[in-house]
Amino acid sequence: MDEQRTGTEADAGAEPVAETPATPVGAGTDRGAGGPEGDEGRTSPGRVPAWLRTVGRGWRHPRLRWPKRVALALVLMVVLSMLTAGIALRVNYAGDPAPGTQTRNRDALWMGHAWVDGRKKDADVKALAKRLRATGIRDLYVHAGPLEHDGTLPESAYPKARWLVEAVHRELPGVRVQAWLGDVLATEGEVGMRLERAATRAAVVRSAGQILDAGLEGAHFDLEPLHSDDSNYLSLLDDLRRVTRAHDAQLSVAAHQIDPLPNLHSVFGAFTAHPKWWSQSFFGQVARRVDQIAVMSYDTALPLESLYGGYVAEQTSLALEVTPKSTDLLMGLPFYYEDNMDHHGSAETVAAAVRGTRLGLSRTDPTREHFGVALYVDFAAREKDWTAYDEGWVR
Numbered sequence: 001m002d003e004q005r006t007g008t009e010a011d012a013g014a015e016p017v018a019e020t021p022a023t024p025v026g027a028g029t030d031r032g033a034g035g036p037e038g039d040e041g042r043t044s045p046g047r048v049p050a051w052l053r054t055v056g057r058g059w060r061h062p063r064l065r066w067p068k069r070v071a072l073a074l075v076l077m078v079v080l081s082m083l084t085a086g087i088a089l090r091v092n093y094a095g096d097p098a099p100g101t102q103t104r105n106r107d108a109l110w111m112g113h114a115w116v117d118g119r120k121k122d123a124d125v126k127a128l129a130k131r132l133r134a135t136g137i138r139d140l141y142v143h144a145g146p147l148e149h150d151g152t153l154p155e156s157a158y159p160k161a162r163w164l165v166e167a168v169h170r171e172l173p174g175v176r177v178q179a180w181l182g183d184v185l186a187t188e189g190e191v192g193m194r195l196e197r198a199a200t201r202a203a204v205v206r207s208a209g210q211i212l213d214a215g216l217e218g219a220h221f222d223l224e225p226l227h228s229d230d231s232n233y234l235s236l237l238d239d240l241r242r243v244t245r246a247h248d249a250q251l252s253v254a255a256h257q258i259d260p261l262p263n264l265h266s267v268f269g270a271f272t273a274h275p276k277w278w279s280q281s282f283f284g285q286v287a288r289r290v291d292q293i294a295v296m297s298y299d300t301a302l303p304l305e306s307l308y309g310g311y312v313a314e315q316t317s318l319a320l321e322v323t324p325k326s327t328d329l330l331m332g333l334p335f336y337y338e339d340n341m342d343h344h345g346s347a348e349t350v351a352a353a354v355r356g357t358r359l360g361l362s363r364t365d366p367t368r369e370h371f372g373v374a375l376y377v378d379f380a381a382r383e384k385d386w387t388a389y390d391e392g393w394v395r
Contacts, residue, residue, distance in 0.1 A: 103136030151203025218250030316360025
């Protein structure tokens with residue numbers, strides 16, 4: 001999840017170019033002072049600049065023959081790979097979901113900080129209950145952080161947590177309220193939480209116990225950017241699991257997407273320092289340590305609904321293959337609209353995500369009970385998002 005969006009409401013043509021007049025015959029042609037050979041900064045209309053001619057001569061040098069061929073081959077490989085991937089995703093979006101691949105009443109909703117800091121009232125909970133009562137939502141991930149970089153959690157961050165739990169239980173019996181806790185990790189910068197520090201991990205564990213003592217029914221962690229194969233993270237989950245079990249509470253996490261191609265996270269890490277994906281093996285290791293794992297299956301940069309839906313279908317299959325049947329696997333739905341390099345709102349729709357989820361479930365494990373979707377995020381949701389969820393997944 002974008003760290004600028006985690007749980008907080010933000011209170012939600014070229015200029016014309018002047019035409020260059022033609023130079024009269026015989027005017028300004030003194031090659032010794034200002035002509036193309038005498039001044040590389042000025043050229044006569046229709047003449048090739050000297051610097052460009054120099055580049056051209058260098059490009060035609062015999063020594064560059066093989067490097068040019070290799071460069072061209074690499075470009076063709078990239079283009080063909082992208083074309084092949086696009087075709088594969090489009091094919092993956094084809095077909096019809098199997099009957100019965102709809103809600104198992106294990107869905108979840110990410111919710112903003114306003115629910116625990118005093119801004120929301122009883123009337124808001126009643127309106128929420130009216131919205132959720134006929135859906136498959138069982139868990140609410142309510143933003144109660146963020147955690148400090150040292151792993152601690154100020155009690156002042158969630159003064160109305162107990163009130164919210166009691167109000168939800170009154171209006172929505174059977175629905176659990178979990179604390180959504182997150183922070184920026186110092187994996188790609190100097191500032192952030194450092195999981196390699198034992199003292200920091202111990203503080204995170206204490207913060208989980210603290211929030212559960214306040215009445216919350218689970219701890220949901222979203223730590224980003226979390227690189228694949230982070231052994232410190234696995235160690236933290238082991239320690240957290242002991243605390244949540246002692247409180248008879250849920251341990252859940254927001255998970256990065258899985259490598260669509262083997263070791264793609266390693267390639268991206270080498271060239272961009274931002275691996276983005278987890279290996280499928282690491283995803284499975286995380287899934288075995290928690291009660292719920294929610295895939296952040298959005299912000300893919302894909303430009304078309306069909307490509308995005310095919311990608312979600314693939315992510316669903318990859319996740320199902322390594323998630324224990326006793327762990328709730330939830331696929332994230334983009335309940336928000338943005339249009340930037342990471343997220344094209346016209347492509348990453350709830351309808352495409354739901355269809356992709358159902359296709360992946362149909363092909364991999366259509367009878368899986370511990371499965372659902374997670375809606376991100378309540379304060380940015382539009383009516384059309386709720387409609388797509390209800391019509392595509394609930395009914």
